[in-house]
Amino acid sequence: MKRIVIFASGSGSNAENIINYFSNRNTAEVRMVLSNRSRAGVFERCKRLNIPCQHFKKSDFFESNTVLELLQKEADFIVLAGFLLKIPENIIKAYPNEIVNIHPALLPKYGGKGMYGMNVHRAIKENNEPETGITIHYVNEHYDEGGIIFQAKTAVEESDTPESIAQKVHELEYAHFPRVIEETIAKHA
Ligand code: GAR
Numbered sequence: 001m002k003r004i005v006i007f008a009s010g011s012g013s014n015a016e017n018i019i020n021y022f023s024n025r026n027t028a029e030v031r032m033v034l035s036n037r038s039r040a041g042v043f044e045r046c047k048r049l050n051i052p053c054q055h056f057k058k059s060d061f062f063e064s065n066t067v068l069e070l071l072q073k074e075a076d077f078i079v080l081a082g083f084l085l086k087i088p089e090n091i092i093k094a095y096p097n098e099i100v101n102i103h104p105a106l107l108p109k110y111g112g113k114g115m116y117g118m119n120v121h122r123a124i125k126e127n128n129e130p131e132t133g134i135t136i137h138y139v140n141e142h143y144d145e146g147g148i149i150f151q152a153k154t155a156v157e158e159s160d161t162p163e164s165i166a167q168k169v170h171e172l173e174y175a176h177f178p179r180v181i182e183e184t185i186a187k188h189a
Contacts, residue, residue, distance in 0.1 A: 002028040002185050005075035007083040008035055010117070012042025014081035014102065014173055019049050021178035028185055031074045036061065036085055062088050071095075077185050080139060081177070084116055087139055097188050099139040102177050104169045106151055107135040111144030121162040121169065131155050132165060134172045136180045150180045 004022065008015045012033070019030045032052040035042055046053035060066040068090050071078065080087075080101040087099060103111060105120045110132075115123070124132045133153040138146035152175075154168045 001026065002076040002189070003031045003074060004028050004077050004079055004181070005031055005071060006033045006079045006081050008033055008040060008042040008081050009037050009084040010040055010042065010082045012040065012045045012082065013170065014177060015042050016045045016049065017174045018079060018081060018178050018181065019051055025182065027182050028077065034067070061085065065090060067091065068094060079181055089141060092139065092141055097138055100149065100181060100184055101137055101139050102173055103135045103137065103144055105135065106133045106153065107137065107144055107148065118162055118166060121165040124156060124165055125160065125162050129156055132169060134169060134176065136177060149184055150176065152176055
């Protein structure tokens, strides 16, 4: 049984979906959720789901081994689900091919610094893109540049708003992310 730790900065709907998926699988389990934002919605969800959720300070992440040491106790595999900080080198080095992120667009388009959440969906709408989607990729030291594991597309209609685009993208995330995590863990077992 592999042990997953999830990093989340926001509402945590993907974290909840992943926790639920692995709650009845014998391949992996979600051990805990870590967040850089002490008031993130993900705390409420974890409380309801009975999964430990822990806040960490930016300085513990970037200037010490505190978070790395916690991970080494708890995690075989790391999942970023709406996590907005860059992963520091000490963690990247300790988890080669064992950290995955989900991005709410078809990378390499609409990636990079500042491109997260609704910012991405607004840009898709402004540029009249005919399609968007999700990208699940390995995490390296550059934002949104690790090897792509999986993509799925959805059409963008003229009548779509940034909010309806977000909803379509979330549906793809919920449908695919847990299964792709499970397959990726199996590949590196
Ligand atoms: C998700 O759509 C995820 O793809 C995106 O943030 C949202 C988090 O929603 N991630 C990024 O933009 C990372 N660059 P959630 O908190 O409800 O899971």
